[in-house]
Amino acid sequence: MDNTAPQSPAGLSTTPTWLLNQTAGHAARLLSEGFAAHDLRGYHYRLLATLAEDGPASQADLGRRCGIDRSDVVAAINDLAGRGLVVRAPDPADRRRNVISATDAGADEARRMGATVERVQADLLAPLSATERKQLTRLLTRLLHHHSRH
Template sequence: MNAYERGTGFLLARLGSLTARSWTAFLAAHDLSQGQYAVLVTLDEHGPQGQRRLAGLVAVDARNIVAVLDSLAKRGLVERRPDETDRRRRTIALTEQGHALVKAVADAAAEEQDGFLRALDPAERAQLNVLLKRIYASHVGGTA
C-alpha cells in the first residue's frame, strides 16, 4: 500500500466512490434513480405531501420534481390526489405498490450493506457509524 493510500482522506474518498457506484447500481437494478428513491422514502416516512413541500424535503427544485413524480405515477408507485384544503393543489401519496417497493428495496439495501461491510463485525459497524455521524455533523452542523 502506497503512503497516500494509508491517508484517511484518500480512504474516505475511495470508499465514498465505491459506495456511490454500488448504490447507483443497486438502485438501477430496482429500476430507480436516486431522486425517485428519495421521493418514495420521504413519502413513506412523512406520509402524503404537497408537491412543493415534498420537493423541499428531498432537496429538489419544485419544477424539477414534476418529471420524477410523472415517472413514479406512470409506474403506479405514487398518486396525485386533490388537496383537501385547496382543490387547485395536488397531494402526492404512495400507493400500496409504492409502499411495497420501498419495503422490498429497504430490505435488499440492508443485505447489500451487510455485504459491503462484511469485513466488520456488528460492534465495529456500529462504531464506524457513530464516528462517521460525528464527522458529518461537524461539517454540516447538527448533532451526531
Template sequence: MNEPLVPASVAEHPGCVLLKLGQVAFRLTEQRLGELGLRTRHYTLLKVLAADGPLSQLELGRRTRIDATTIVATVDDLEKAGLATRTRDKADRRRWSVALTDEGSATVVHADALIERLGEEMFADLNEWQAYDLAALLGALNAGTALASLLDGVRG
C-alpha cells in the first residue's frame, strides 16, 4: 500500500501539501541535474541567462530571488565549469556581467530535456487536463503578487 506523501490530517492545508511536494520535486530535480554536474540554482541561472542574455550578478539575484552570496558562489561554479563567463560591465565597471558560453547554451538544452522527462514522470498520475490545470494554477501563483509580497515582507 502506497502511503501519501502528506498524511491526510496535514493535507487539509494546501500550503503543507505544496511544501512537501516542492521538497520532493526539489530533491528529484537536484538528482537529475546532478547527472550534468549541476544543481537547481545553476540551472536557474543558466535558464535566465539563456532567455535574457548577459545580466549583472545583482540583476540575476533580483530576478531569481537568490541572495548575493549564493549568486557569487553559483556564478563561480558556472565559470569554473566553462558554462558562463563573468566580465566587468561596460556601463558600470563596479559591476560584473554574466553571460552564457556556447557550452552553457548546450548544457541548457540537455538540462531542459532532463527536466522535461522528470516532469512527465512526476505528473504520471495526472491526466492531460489535470496536468494542464496544475500548470495553469502554479503559473497563476507564480505570476501573482501575494506570495512575492509575503516573501519580500519576510526578507525586508
C-alpha cells in the first residue's frame, strides 16, 4: 500500500523494536488481506482454528487460549454463529457457560483459512531459506517464551 517507501529514520530503522513492529505490521496486513477474501478477520480465524483444532470450549476458555478478551469473544462468536460456522449451546454441566462448537461448515472454513495463512506465510518468508526460517522462528519463540511468564 505504500506507494512511497517509508524511509524510517536511520536511527530507528536499526532497532529491533522498530523492525519487529514493521515486519509484524506487514504480516498483519497480508493476513488481513487474506482474511478479507473469506469476509472474516483475525479474531474469527483464531477462534475458528482453535475450535477446529482442540474441539468445543466455553467462551472464556476460548478467550484464554486465543489471547482474546472475553468481551471480544462474544462479538466474534456472534459473527461466526450468524454465519453458521459455529454453534453456541448452553453447557448442561455448568449453566454459566456456553459450549461453542465448530460446525462442519466452520471446520471447512477453518481449513480454507488455514490454507490462506500458509500462503501468506510463504509469501512473507519468501526471501528466507529454510534454515533462516527456522532460525527466525527459534529466536522469536525464545523471546516470547521468556516474556510470556512475566
